[in-house]
Amino acid sequence: MIEQPMMVKICDIWGESPGVKTFFFESQLRFDPGQFVMVWIPLLDEKPFTISYIQDGCIGISVLKRGVFTTALHNKKTGDTIGIRGPYGRGFDLKTNSDVCVVGGGIGMASLTTVVERLKRVTVIQGARTLTELLYQKRFKDMHVCTDDGSAGLKGTAVDLFANFLVKQQFRKVYTCGPERMMVRVVELCKKYAVECEVSLERYMKCGFGVCGQCDCSGKLVCKDGPVFDLQELDMMGDFGKMIIRKTGERVPLNGSVH
Amino acid sequence: MSRIDLSVNLCNIQLTNPTILASGILGTTKALLKRVGENGAGAVTIKSISREPREGHKNPTVIAFEAGMLNAVGYSNPGVEAAAREFANLEDVRKPVIASVVGTQKDDFVRVVEGLSALKFSAIEIPLSCPHTPGFGLLAGQGTPQATFEITSAIRRITRLPVFVKVSPNIPEICSIAKAAEDAGADAITAVNSMGPGMCINIEARKPILSFKVGGVTGDALRPIALRCVYDIYKAVKIPIIGVGGISTGRHALEMIMAGASAVGIGTGVYYRGIDIFQKVCEEMSQWMQENGVNNIKSIIGAAHD
Ligand SMILES: Cc1cc2nc3c(=O)[nH]c(=O)nc-3n(C[C@H](O)[C@H](O)[C@H](O)COP(=O)(O)OP(=O)(O)OC[C@H]3O[C@@H](n4cnc5c(N)ncnc54)[C@H](O)[C@@H]3O)c2cc1C
Ligand SMILES: Cc1cc2nc3c(=O)[nH]c(=O)nc-3n(C[C@H](O)[C@H](O)[C@H](O)COP(=O)(O)O)c2cc1C
Ligand code: FES
Numbered sequence: 001m002i003e004q005p006m007m008v009k010i011c012d013i014w015g016e017s018p019g020v021k022t023f024f025f026e027s028q029l030r031f032d033p034g035q036f037v038m039v040w041i042p043l044l045d046e047k048p049f050t051i052s053y054i055q056d057g058c059i060g061i062s063v064l065k066r067g068v069f070t071t072a073l074h075n076k077k078t079g080d081t082i083g084i085r086g087p088y089g090r091g092f093d094l095k096t097n098s099d100v101c102v103v104g105g106g107i108g109m110a111s112l113t114t115v116v117e118r119l120k121r122v123t124v125i126q127g128a129r130t131l132t133e134l135l136y137q138k139r140f141k142d143m144h145v146c147t148d149d150g151s152a153g154l155k156g157t158a159v160d161l162f163a164n165f166l167v168k169q170q171f172r173k174v175y176t177c178g179p180e181r182m183m184v185r186v187v188e189l190c191k192k193y194a195v196e197c198e199v200s201l202e203r204y205m206k207c208g209f210g211v212c213g214q215c216d217c218s219g220k221l222v223c224k225d226g227p228v229f230d231l232q233e234l235d236m237m238g239d240f241g242k243m244i245i246r247k248t249g250e251r252v253p254l255n256g257s258v259h
Numbered sequence: 260m261s262r263i264d265l266s267v268n269l270c271n272i273q274l275t276n277p278t279i280l281a282s283g284i285l286g287t288t289k290a291l292l293k294r295v296g297e298n299g300a301g302a303v304t305i306k307s308i309s310r311e312p313r314e315g316h317k318n319p320t321v322i323a324f325e326a327g328m329l330n331a332v333g334y335s336n337p338g339v340e341a342a343a344r345e346f347a348n349l350e351d352v353r354k355p356v357i358a359s360v361v362g363t364q365k366d367d368f369v370r371v372v373e374g375l376s377a378l379k380f381s382a383i384e385i386p387l388s389c390p391h392t393p394g395f396g397l398l399a400g401q402g403t404p405q406a407t408f409e410i411t412s413a414i415r416r417i418t419r420l421p422v423f424v425k426v427s428p429n430i431p432e433i434c435s436i437a438k439a440a441e442d443a444g445a446d447a448i449t450a451v452n453s454m455g456p457g458m459c460i461n462i463e464a465r466k467p468i469l470s471f472k473v474g475g476v477t478g479d480a481l482r483p484i485a486l487r488c489v490y491d492i493y494k495a496v497k498i499p500i501i502g503v504g505g506i507s508t509g510r511h512a513l514e515m516i517m518a519g520a521s522a523v524g525i526g527t528g529v530y531y532r533g534i535d536i537f538q539k540v541c542e543e544m545s546q547w548m549q550e551n552g553v554n555n556i557k558s559i560i561g562a563a564h565d
Contacts, residue, residue, distance in 0.1 A: 206315075
């Protein structure tokens, strides 16, 4: 782990969808699937992003354009530099590595890509709002997709599609990342069908290494204890699906937030 | 094997051991305070609360370096109203909880203390010593004996809880600040806050790393300075001292206690050794005491003095 941001050169940029770009940079750091980096743009800000590509000497992050920081990232060109520090957090536990299901919603799919690549006999489900927003279609050829508007795959949510699979197929484990309300429903289904499950959470982060307390979720630090949690842990986390912490530190209901 | 007694009585607050979570580390929610308590802290301090909500500085706000940490969080906090909701039913924490209160002027401190008065805090700590937040602490002129006296007196008038005044290691006449606090009715001195500010520069980016450019220095780099401050303050005042700065082992804690501290705050140490640092430090203290024939921690407070 590196403690201070290290400047890395962007060596390639791929457009994944109109709103999502993947930035590749050379790095010898070792990452486990589900871990994240803090990305620094000097004089602007620093924000967390999951590693979505782990290759020899090269890693990538997939970034959805949302606000000031991600827009600034999207304006970067090949050859520009950004700062990274990490790896941070506890990633997915991949001991159960076959006959599993991965359920991704929106940009949450970015956290699951590296999981998929380590697994055997994996069913990949991705939900998006519309066809053009689907990610990694070339990377995962037999992915099962669904869209809110029906422009690709099933018309419906990733939860609907996942529920359909559960009826006909037995999974040993489920890995999920996406909007928190989606993950709440995936968790409910996993409990109903008695399947193990791990979810990757998002909370506002400042330090990223377990000191400032900003990313608390019921006494767990999402940056250090997580971002990945299993069903047993989630059972003890009353804030999961209910409360988030604003940048000020105020704990507020999840309703209406973008998570 | 004789029983080792780590308990201390700090301004009539019974602590099972002298370790206290320092303000600004993990103290954002009741759930985290509880967890720190379960990991062995004798008491816990909440992250400082101001009258209005504050987002604080942009990231990077906290960064580690070879000898500690640099932080300029900028007092992000939900403001007194939301804090009063978050810290309701504090008995859940099952350890004494200290409220940290900041303000830009005397009246703000008073309002925040009043806003928290219905809650079950065990003490009020007022840091008059932050080196890196405009409008607060040193940057608002709160680090003078006169300002210390005025703010402390104002709070003394409106609360029966013990009042701890947290002082800066930057100020050469630190003893006159501590004395002013004592004269104004403070019950203890918390020494020290972060030092500096300092700076780290990324030479490839050719820019300071913290968004606020400068930040308070904590951790190992601060320890010898914090020790000297506590040693000096011990001679200057009669009220107890909570020694804070760079403590991450039992030996460090014992050094601080021998310098004159009745209890010790731990912040950056959480980064070095994890949340269970409180338990580890207590075990290490006990072991040393066992080996050196000291049964009662209270008997070595100030032992380093002539
Ligand atoms: C562990 C983790 C992994 C993430 N991985 C990815 C990823 O792989 N790809 C991706 O596109 N996004 C990811 N995000 C979200 C990403 O950090 C935010 O989209 C980004 O910070 C938005 O910044 P902005 O200035 O563009 O937008 P803003 O307008 O500032 O914020 C938009 C939303 O982004 C979130 N956000 C903003 N700042 C932070 C912060 N400091 N910490 C956490 N969340 C924040 C908040 O929900 C906010 O409402 C991840 C977040 C976390 C916590
Ligand atoms: C990230 C961080 C945030 C802090 N925030 C506060 C704060 O809000 N109020 C305060 O009085 N002190 C704050 N401090 C100072 C600590 O309480 C403590 O005095 C200082 O860190 C020295 O102790 P340490 O070396 O054990 O960390 C903060 C320190 C750090 C590292
Ligand atoms: S972001 Fe600071 S503790 Fe998690």
